[in-house]
Amino acid sequence: MLLQVRNLSCGYGSLEVVHGASLHVCHGEIVGLLGANGAGKSSLLKAIIGLLPPWAGEVFIDRRPTTGQPPWRSVSNSTVLVPEGKMIFADMTVRENLIIGGYHNPDRIRHLETVLDGFPRLRERLQQVAGTLSGGEQQMLALGRALMARPRLLLLDEPSMGLAPLMVKEVFTSIRKMKDLGLTVLLIEQNANAALRIADRAYVMETGEIVLEGPAADLAHNPEVKRAYLGKG
Amino acid sequence: MQNESLALQYLLSGITKGSIYAVVAIGFNLIYSATGIINFAQGEFLMLGGMVAVTLAAYVPLPVAVTGAVALVALVGGLLELAFFRRLRRHSILHLVIITMGLSIVIQETALHIWDEKVRSLPYFTGNEVSSVRFLGAAISPQVLWVLGTVALAVLGLHFFLRYTLTGRAMRACSSNPEAAMLAGINIPNMRTLAFGLSAALGALAGCVVSPMTMTHYEMGAPLAIKGFAAAILGGLGNPMAAVAGGLLVGLLEAASVSCLPAVYNDVSAFVILLLVIFVRPQGLWGALAPDRVREH
Numbered sequence: 163m164l165l166q167v168r169n170l171s172c173g174y175g176s177l178e179v180v181h182g183a184s185l186h187v188c189h190g191e192i193v194g195l196l197g198a199n200g201a202g203k204s205s206l207l208k209a210i211i212g213l214l215p216p217w218a219g220e221v222f223i224d225r226r227p228t229t230g231q232p233p234w235r236s237v238s239n240s241t242v243l244v245p246e247g248k249m250i251f252a253d254m255t256v257r258e259n260l261i262i263g264g265y266h267n268p269d270r271i272r273h274l275e276t277v278l279d280g281f282p283r284l285r286e287r288l289q290q291v292a293g294t295l296s297g298g299e300q301q302m303l304a305l306g307r308a309l310m311a312r313p314r315l316l317l318l319d320e321p322s323m324g325l326a327p328l329m330v331k332e333v334f335t336s337i338r339k340m341k342d343l344g345l346t347v348l349l350i351e352q353n354a355n356a357a358l359r360i361a362d363r364a365y366v367m368e369t370g371e372i373v374l375e376g377p378a379a380d381l382a383h384n385p386e387v388k389r390a391y392l393g394k395g
Numbered sequence: 396m397q398n399e400s401l402a403l404q405y406l407l408s409g410i411t412k413g414s415i416y417a418v419v420a421i422g423f424n425l426i427y428s429a430t431g432i433i434n435f436a437q438g439e440f441l442m443l444g445g446m447v448a449v450t451l452a453a454y455v456p457l458p459v460a461v462t463g464a465v466a467l468v469a470l471v472g473g474l475l476e477l478a479f480f481r482r483l484r485r486h487s488i489l490h491l492v493i494i495t496m497g498l499s500i501v502i503q504e505t506a507l508h509i510w511d512e513k514v515r516s517l518p519y520f521t522g523n524e525v526s527s528v529r530f531l532g533a534a535i536s537p538q539v540l541w542v543l544g545t546v547a548l549a550v551l552g553l554h555f556f557l558r559y560t561l562t563g564r565a566m567r568a569c570s571s572n573p574e575a576a577m578l579a580g581i582n583i584p585n586m587r588t589l590a591f592g593l594s595a596a597l598g599a600l601a602g603c604v605v606s607p608m609t610m611t612h613y614e615m616g617a618p619l620a621i622k623g624f625a626a627a628i629l630g631g632l633g634n635p636m637a638a639v640a641g642g643l644l645v646g647l648l649e650a651a652s653v654s655c656l657p658a659v660y661n662d663v664s665a666f667v668i669l670l671l672v673i674f675v676r677p678q679g680l681w682g683a684l685a686p687d688r689v690r691e692h
Contacts, residue, residue, distance in 0.1 A: 213574065237580030249575040251568050262568045265561065266580045311580060 163225070164189050164315050164346050165210070165241075170219035172209035179205045181370040182219060187315070192337070192347045194357040194378060196391055197367035203350045204246060206367070207317050211236050211243040223315065237266050242308040246319040246350075248300040250307070252293030256284055259292050259303055263310030273310060280339060281306045298329030305336055316340065318349045322356065334360055354391040358382040366391070403533040405650045411539050413646020414546040415441075418601035419623020420630060420638035421553065422594040427632050428570035429590035430480065432491045436499040437598060437623060438616030439506075443468045444599025445611030446506060449515045457518065461603045465596050472595025476588045499617060506613040517606040524607075538607050545604045549597055550639055557635070566590065570633070618662065622649075625669040631682020640681070644668075 165187040173179045180202040187193045195203050208214040210221050212233040221229045223239045236242065251259050260277065264270030278285040281302050287295060292303060301321060308316060321337065322330040330353065337347060338360050351357035358364060358378045366374035366387060374381065381387050419437055426434045444464050451460035479494055519526070520541045527534040557563040568576040569586045577583055602611065609615070622645055630641025645665055652664040672679060 211578070213577070232582075233577040234580050234582045236578075243578050245574065245578065249572055249578070251571040251575060253571050254564070254567060258564055258567075261561070262564055262576070262579050262581070265565060307579065 163187070164223065165348065166220075166222040166225075167206075167210060168220045168222075170206065170209055170221065171217045172205055172214045173217060174205075174214075178217065179370050180209065183367070183370070183372050184219075185365050185372060185375070187346055187348050189314075190341070190344060190346055191362045192341050192349060192360055194354075194361035194364035195348060195350045195367060196354045196357060196364055196381075196387075198390070199352070200369075201367040202370040203367050204319055207243060207319055207348070207350060208245075211241065211317060213243075237311050237313075240312070240314040241317065242311050242313040242315075243317040244304050244308045244319060244321065246323060248297065248304055250292045250295075250300050250303050252291070254292055255289055256292050256295070256303060257288045259307050260284070260310050263307030265311070267310060267312055269312075270310060273312065277306050277309050280309070280336065298325050298332070301325060301329070301333055302336070305333070309340070313345065315346045315348070318347060320350055320352060322351065322353050330356065354387070358392075400532045402654075403531055404535075405654045406647070407530070407533060407535055407539065408653075409647035409650030410643060411542050411646070412649060413626075413643035414543055415601050415605055415619070415642070416622045416626040416645050417639040417642025418546055418549065418597055419619055420626035420642045421550070421635050422598050423624060423627040424632060424635045424638045425590050425594040425597075427627075428635075429566060430476075430491075430587050431488050432480065432495065433624070434591075434594070435492065435495045435620055435624070436475070436502060436616075437594070438618070438620030439499050439502040440468055440472060440595045440598025440616075441602030441605070441619055442506060442611060442613060442616040443471065443502065443595075444602030445517065445606040445615075446510050446515065446613070447599070448517055448603045448606065449611060450510070452517060457520065460517075461600070464603055465599045468599035468602075469592040469596035472598075473588045473592035475595075476591035480587070480591075481584055499620070503613055503616065510613060512613060514610045514612045515606075516610045517603060519607045520604070536608065538604070542604045542608075545600060549600055550636075553593075553597070553635060562589070621669075622662075622665045625665040625672075628672050628679055629668055631679025634679075634681055637679065637681035641679070 163186050167183060167185050169182040169184055171178055171180055171182050183206055197203050205214060209216045212231050216230050220227060223241055228239055251262065260274055261270060264273055267273055283299055284302055284306055287299065295303060321333050325333065334356055340347060349357055349361065358381060361378040363376065364378050364381050365372050422437045422440065423433060426432055447467050448460045448464035451463050475498065480491060483491060519538050522537045526537060528537055557567055565581045566586055569581060569583055573583060626641035626645040627638050629644060630637035645668060648668060649661065649664045653661055
């Protein structure tokens with residue numbers, strides 16, 4: 163088991179937004195984390211990575227306890243979070259963004275080539291200032307930057323948000339490719355249809371709690387999920 | 396001819412003073428970019444650099460004394476961050492800025508106790524106080540060339556560091572997007588310590604090269620901090636290279652004011668610039684960011 167989360171709670175100020183969530187991700191899996199806006203999915207991911215201090219519960223990455231450690235440590239545990247909303251270094255070039263992604267990877271210059279092979283669009287724009295990229299390209303850059311650290315576990319927060327449909331498809335193709343490369347992915351997605359199509363398993367979150375879990379195929383046919391998240395039923 | 400060479404003399408004096416303000420302004424910028432703090436103790440780094448170098452120069456050759464002073468003051472800068480700002484991270488930026496003002500006073504008083512109130516100076520790096528070189532018809536002290544050359548090298552070095560080294564890029568990443576930088580594995584608190592150390596080292600270096608001409612005195616830091624701050628605001632905070640331009644402009648305007656206004660108004664120009672910029676163009680000439688931008692770390 164690569165990631166195990168036990169009864170994790172966290173919040174902002176005095177407001178608890180995640181109430182004792184538990185989940186696990188096995189080696190090589192793509193796991194979806196579904197739920198409506200404000201269900202606490204992003205907060206859960208932030209608490210796993212250390213951006214939010216967990217109030218209770220435990221996190222294990224590769225069986226090692228990592229609960230509450232500072233976020234910059236997560237990279238050393240081969241875990242990288244791609245946060246929601248294109249968190250790139252807007253005033254730096256594409257190449258610099260990628261190099262920073264490989265901050266802890268001594269092989270970063272050589273690895274850059276491998277990553278660029280996966281994102282040919284970025285290769286064309288290496289010297290461009292990242293803030294001038296289109297939304298889709300910025301998302302590609304965020305993914306590419308995460309890969310520069312050679313993670314084993316990738317946490318993706320809404321990678322398709324705000325993207326044109328064609329771009330969404332490309333992003334999901336990239337995620338599938340990552341799985342083929344042996345990566346493990348925990349994926350938050352509003353677009354539940356797309357997420358369930360590429361995920362092996364999924365969890366459904368509602369108001370800070372995990373209410374459902376199961377193989378993606380089962381969830382896709384679950385009437386409750388269909389009604390609430392798939393917009394048909 | 397007489398007028399021309401006089402004008403050139405003022406111009407050079409303006410550029411020399413301006414290059415020192417530029418270094419102070421870069422110091423403000425480095426710390427502001429990494430931490431969001433305006434460090435009003437910035438001028439004390441120049442004073443400390445000069446004082447430590449003067450003390451060391453009694454025992455070791457001048458280049459060693461200057462190097463030692465820069466290293467020691469860099470250490471002091473890093474330790475200040477560790478001792479005060481790292482622990483007080485939860486307080487508002489305004490509190491932290493006020494703490495820098497307090498630190499400025501504490502450093503001055505400490506310097507007064509260590510070195511007393513006498514004015515000191517390093518020897519001229521080459522020649523002495525009466526030697527001069529002809530430059531385009533104006534007579535200038537060789538120390539002016541030392542100041543300009545050192546500042547130019549320091550600025551170029553910093554530019555190279557921030558652009559082309561991994562650590563420098565990581566520092567820019569921290570100011571560009573702290574959260575994303577943390578997620579890339581950059582230890583942000585350590586980067587802040589480094590920014591303080593680097594800023595202190597640059598200040599100390601400037602404090603050493605100007606010491607032969609302007610003398611080193613325990614109270615010299617505060618006025619330099621004000622002018623450097625005016626330069627940083629004029630150039631635009633968050634852009635170290637704009638700080639250089641801001642510094643040179645403040646120096647030149649000051650020299651111009653000396654040439655046509657009574658000497659008592661010498662220090663007024665910096666304040667006038669500061670107020671004008673804040674009223675008319677708060678983001679500075681080249682700054683992309685409004686100075687009131689609140690940083691969340």
